[in-house]
Amino acid sequence: MTYCVGLLLNDGMVLLSDTRTNAGLDNIATYRKMFVFEEPGERIVTILTAGSLSVTQTTIARLQEAISDNPGADGTTSIMQAPTMLQVAEIIGRTLVQVTREISDKLSTMKQAATASMIVAGQRAGGGMRLFLIYPEGNFIEATADTPYLQIGEHKYGKPILDRVVNMETSLVDAQKAVLLSMDSTLRSNLSVGMPLDLMVIEKDACKIGSQRRIEAGDPDFAAMSDAWSQALRDGFRRITL
Amino acid sequence: MTYCVGLLLNDGMVLLSDTRTNAGLDNIATYRKMFVFEEPGERIVTILTAGSLSVTQTTIARLQEAISDNPGADGTTSIMQAPTMLQVAEIIGRTLVQVTREISDKLSTMKQAATASMIVAGQRAGGGMRLFLIYPEGNFIEATADTPYLQIGEHKYGKPILDRVVNMETSLVDAQKAVLLSMDSTLRSNLSVGMPLDLMVIEKDACKIGSQRRIEAGDPDFAAMSDAWSQALRDGFRRITL
Numbered sequence A, B: 001m002t003y004c005v006g007l008l009l010n011d012g013m014v015l016l017s018d019t020r021t022n023a024g025l026d027n028i029a030t031y032r033k034m035f036v037f038e039e040p041g042e043r044i045v046t047i048l049t050a051g052s053l054s055v056t057q058t059t060i061a062r063l064q065e066a067i068s069d070n071p072g073a074d075g076t077t078s079i080m081q082a083p084t085m086l087q088v089a090e091i092i093g094r095t096l097v098q099v100t101r102e103i104s105d106k107l108s109t110m111k112q113a114a115t116a117s118m119i120v121a122g123q124r125a126g127g128g129m130r131l132f133l134i135y136p137e138g139n140f141i142e143a144t145a146d147t148p149y150l151q152i153g154e155h156k157y158g159k160p161i162l163d164r165v166v167n168m169e170t171s172l173v174d175a176q177k178a179v180l181l182s183m184d185s186t187l188r189s190n191l192s193v194g195m196p197l198d199l200m201v202i203e204k205d206a207c208k209i210g211s212q213r214r215i216e217a218g219d220p221d222f223a224a225m226s227d228a229w230s231q232a233l234r235d236g237f238r239r240i241t242l
Helices: A053-068 A085-110 A159-165 A172-189 A220-239 B053-068 B085-110 B159-165 B172-189 B220-239
Strands: A003-009 A012-017 A020-022 A028-030 A034-039 A043-051 A116-124 A130-134 A140-142 A149-153 A197-203 A211-215 B003-009 B012-017 B020-022 B028-030 B034-039 B043-051 B116-124 B130-134 B140-142 B149-153 B197-203 B211-215
Touching: A003 A043, A003 A116, A003 A130, A003 A172, A012 A043, A012 A116, A012 A172, A034 A053, A034 A197, A043 A053, A043 A085, A043 A149, A043 A197, A053 A085, A053 A116, A085 A116, A085 A130, A085 A140, A116 A149, A130 A149, A149 A159, A159 A172, A159 B172, A159 B220, A172 A197, A172 A220, A172 B159, A172 B220, A220 B159, A220 B172, A220 B220, B003 B043, B003 B116, B003 B130, B003 B172, B012 B043, B012 B116, B012 B172, B034 B053, B034 B197, B043 B053, B043 B085, B043 B149, B043 B197, B053 B085, B053 B116, B085 B116, B085 B130, B085 B140, B116 B149, B130 B149, B149 B159, B159 B172, B172 B197, B172 B220
Parallel strands: none
Antiparallel strands: A003 A012, A003 A149, A012 A197, A020 A028, A034 A043, A043 A116, A116 A130, A130 A140, A197 A211, B003 B012, B003 B149, B012 B197, B020 B028, B034 B043, B043 B116, B116 B130, B130 B140, B197 B211
């Protein structure tokens, strides 16, 4: 499986993805699930992926091809030319569902299907920040002030911490802590989510990557944060009276 | 859905279940999911249930009938006469799978199936405490020192806290806190799990209910504990440095 989470805050967007893929328990590999399309200052679109690797890789490759290699690329096919982030989400949704159909057709003789979902975070110069969750069927929902985060993959373990500490006013520093602790809970409880992690911050109106960091297994800062959180939970637990 | 959890500790067993059932989101009701079969000092068997209500109710009713109404009841059919807790688990598993088959046969014309799973906690005089998870297919697993808890239903939200604070040495008081906080995280993040709750403690070798408590929505102690835990999480979160 996978765990990816995106936050849409007043100050910017924070995105985190794991890198574990598996075909069965005995075939585990590391693949990046965070993909950036950027023209600094003009537009940034970051995509997080969950689901069948053949679907997500082909979808990302088609999106890339529609930008760079296709002489007929325009705002209806290229996510770097689409006039709004809504239309970016629609292009990604259409591409995802087209790829899903093609691959599921191939798999149908095996009575199998392949699906994927995506989180899309983006902003273009002059527009607002937008954060979408694209479903396997190509339709999508958008983060709002009521629920400023979106998750794909193994979302349940890491939801309680987000429900408690994240709102639109959360600072970008606290937001990074929140998504990392949400991931930490998921990593501890589910083997199908694994290090390394990819963490990205996009500051409001910058329309470019604010910071991007790969956190490797054994990263001392992440380990220290994880230990401190465990200790805080145990301390808090001890102080609670029944 | 449902969330039920059972802990097997050196000092005894702690069991907690919610009471929400739903047929779709627009048909929600409250049903007890904790059932006790007790001959104090000789034997206690507590069953927690998750899944299709028609399956769980019929299974419990059959188990009850096999104890009380059946003149031919013996150790192969009555969970109050079975010579070991392993055989209790086997009777429950057999009954569950029989009921599941009968009901799924009825549903097959609608292309539907009904399933359920159960946690069984028990001890008989002279035997050890045993805690089983019975799968819908009737087979089962047992809690051990490595993993002294079992969960059924919506288990993911409340797993991180158990993974962090529970082991065989956990006291019965701390164990009650742990299952209640595990439930609290689940209640906050998933509407299909709901108050009131049923909490039971079975002390080691007592072979009877140690304490049993229904925690209603708005219970001031539970609300205070929930608030204190939220505060502890937020305080802990604030102290963590990235």
